[in-house]
Amino acid sequence: MPIRHLTADAVRAAEHAAGDLLANGTLMRRASRGVASVVIEELRRTGGCYGRRVGIVVGAGDNGGDALYAGAVLARRGVACVALLLAPEKAHAGGLEGFRRAGGHVVGDLPDALDVVIDGVVGIGGRGPLRPAAAAVFGALTPPEDGGPIIVAVDLPSGVDADTGEVHDPAVRADITVTFGVRRNVHLLAAPQCGRVRLVDIGIDTTGAAEADTLWTLTDAEVGRMWPVPGPADDKYSQGVVGVIAGSARYPGAAILASGAAVAATSGMTRFIGSAAEEVVSHHPEVVAVHTHADAGRVQAWAVGPGMGTDDDALALLRDILATDLPVLVDADGLTMVAAHPDLVADRAAPTLLTPHAGEFARLAGSEVGPDRLTAVRELAHRWQVTVLLKGRITLIADPTGAVLGNDAGASWASTAGAGDVLSGMAGSLLAAGLSPQLAGAAAARAHAHAAVLAARGAPIGASDLLAAVRPAIRELRGVDAS
């Protein structure tokens, strides 16, 4: 089952559906025990609980209540707990009483030399950036890498939007985020700001949430299982033939990278059309490369665009390809032409996957992506009735129905010239193998990100290194031990 992320409204609806468990405070007690056990685990990992020091920053709502009840659990374990109340008159009364009774102290300033700071400023009820008092507290902390406390956020790092993941300035940057029942959009969309996300079961049922309130992520195992590999009855044609149109004789790089990635991603055949046909074959002799569409032979899907140029010939070729009833991925120069001639995709009934980065997206949509990337990508896919893969550290893939899959690359090593060409070839290959545009995009994004991490191992890479790591990445996702 893919991992589900919900909007704040959908989370609240699930909490309300829990009835008495919400009303009698059971949900909050479970949530706070979850926060406390994550903090205890962290303290044990670094020497134990007794005599360690935890500071709690408490806001005006139930998020502060979670933090105070968690402080009470910690205080009973012998942790020295202090709480700074940002709005003393609004602090959660039951939580504050429990905290004091367990031996916690309320302070006017956080002391130095804390081991952990708990961010209980705001959760899903927060709006906008940290207010000045909270900003001053977090701004004064020494970063963990310089010996300062680690920051554990309750539900989400305060100052980051629960639904859009917009990181306001200022906002908390957490080392660990503890959330309850189900992940929120923020945990994917602002993953780098959340640190490690720990999900605590509090006994709510979130399965009834509407698709419009849901953002999905595939697990590695799911990507591994859906990756097409040859079966006993397969031949080179039955696995899907992909056609790549990329690069030029003058700039053959995109052609070589995209077709190489298509070869690496699946075992079927790769065809190529373009003026760089000879260069492609010299790098990848298994590619059947020709100069014109008329000579190309049959394919099951096309990946078109990287480095192909935007002149009249390129436009005519793109028009021909998009006029077929085959699945087509359009990237880079292809997107520039589609942005200028939306009629190219307007009447397509066959699956279409557009793979823009933020700049290309703005050209297609007519406005910048903005801070709400999720809504932006959903709207463009709906408006154009195509699947849109918006690239970034967090890649979002929206289909025309509004369903969105997201992929956190986990690192930014793939931010290198030519990496997009590799993604096009991989996703095109998966389209040819019969995956839907959304699954092809999401699976390719996951394997691409994994390949980047494997290739980099802590040092910068180029797209050729990334390409070389595509097979090892697929192997790992499939759980195959190659040794």
Ligand SMILES: NC(=O)C1=CN([C@@H]2O[C@H](COP(=O)(O)OP(=O)(O)OC[C@H]3O[C@@H](n4cnc5c(N)ncnc54)[C@H](OP(=O)(O)O)[C@@H]3O)[C@@H](O)[C@H]2O)[C@@H](O)CC1
């Ligand atoms: N319901 C349950 O049983 C469960 C709930 N759970 C927990 O409750 C949390 C939601 O609690 P919530 O609804 O009380 O909202 P919450 O996020 O604490 O704060 C909102 C208040 O903060 C303020 N404020 C707003 N923006 C601000 C800013 N930028 N900077 C500073 N302050 C700001 C604003 O107050 P104002 O000062 O404007 O009057 C507003 O009223 C949820 O995330 C989870 O942790 C769990 O225990 C599971 C069970």
Ligand SMILES: [K+]
């Ligand atoms: K928080």
